[in-house]
Amino acid sequence: MPELRLRVAETTDLTPVVRRLVLRDANGSPLPAYEPGAHIVVTTPAGHRRSYSLVDAGGARPREYVVCVRREAGGRGGSVSMHDDVVAGTDLVVSAPANRFPLEPAPRYLFIAGGVGITPIRAMVRRLRGAGRTGVRLLYLTRSARETPFLEEFDGPEDTVHHSADRGQLDLWPYLAVPDDDVRVYCCGPAALTRTVRTLTAHWRVSRVHLEEFATGHSGMASPFTAVWAPDGRRVDVPAHLSLLAALRRDGVRVESSCEAGVCGTCRLTLLDGEVEHRDSVLTEGERVSSVVACVSRARSPEIVVGPHEDRKPA
Incomplete structure (x- = not known):
């Protein structure tokens, strides 16, 4: 996969543990194109390689890549390095964008995001709504308002932002009980959420349900x-x-x-x-x-x- 050397132009803390980073070419040149759902692989200053979804809608000649990194204190060090070792002006080696979670055409959409799983979902929602599309429904599940990146963006009539600390877990069955071939379901979040959505959509056509977990380790049975x-x-x-x-x-x-x-x-x-x-x-x-x-x-x-x-x- 081709690699680029990009400079961190801005950093912003969206929540106590989620940081937004804007990456640009140091000479101001346009970057390789990407579509919603794409990700880049970033080599952290500590040498880890980590995949981060691009949070903006994309296009043919973007001037910047924007990612959000959640600090995982108990992780393997990649997110900690991105928080502790990266400031405005830091140069990072990143891959060109790749897309394993593409936005496919449909009359209507149901997006389900858990926590920082909002990052690829935000790109898709912004692309569709920016084009004037209706029938774009979002369920955004987080623990609390304080822990919700981009909270202020999702207050429209087709948006449901649910905080489990205040109201418990959201029952997804009413949204998924009746399969609809005119609807594509996109879900991104922790493994527990994607497993739940996979179970609740077992009666849907497989081609209408698109899932992406934070980490792609498999939880099924393994054979020697x-x-x-x-x-x-x-x-x-x-x-x-x-x-x-x-x-x-x-x-x-x-x-x-x-x-x-x-x-x-x-x-x-x-x-x-x-x-x-x-x-x-x-x-x-x-x-x-x-x-x-x-x-x-x-x-x-x-x-x-x-x-x-x-x-x-x-x-």
Whole structure:
């Protein structure tokens, strides 16, 4: 994925833990285009690679990329570095935008955002409403008004902003009980929210429901398999409780990683044989034929053969 070096032009704290960052080219040049739902992968000053949704509506020649970063004190350090090490004037290496959560055409929309999951949803709502579209309904679920980024933007007749600390959990069933082929449902938020929406839309057409979690780790059942490391023929047992990445490292295979949530692509390997259950949000459909993201994806077949990805093979 092509990389850019961009400068942080502005930082704003939207809540006590969510910071808005505006990234621009230092010479003022336009940036690669993107559409709502796109994300960029940012290399933090501490060296982590993290994926952040672009929060504005996008277009052909944007002058800036805007992301929001929630500080996760108990995380693996990426968000902390973005809060503690980044100020206006900091240069960051970022990828060109990619979009695994695209806005598809529909007569009407129901958007469901949980917490900082509002970031890609905001871009979609702004694009649609900016074009004069009606039938764009938003359910925005947060803990409290104090913890709600962009709170002031969503006070229209089709907006429901629900704070669980005041009113408990919002019952989503009344909004999803009756499937409607004229409606597309988009949901972004923590895993608990996306699991709930997936369950409540089981009777909808699959093509009408679009889900994106903060981290793309898979919560379903996992089966053991064998990975053959092609460079030396080493056979690596991958039990149900370990990722392919962890099992390879346990057996002495060095594989670089960063996010370990399937969003940055650092641990991408070449797939030489076997079938894979892809659980990442990095690879395109074409790339999935010959690649696997080792931190989250698993084998469908009893055995797969993998090796270093081309851009990480020794010279």
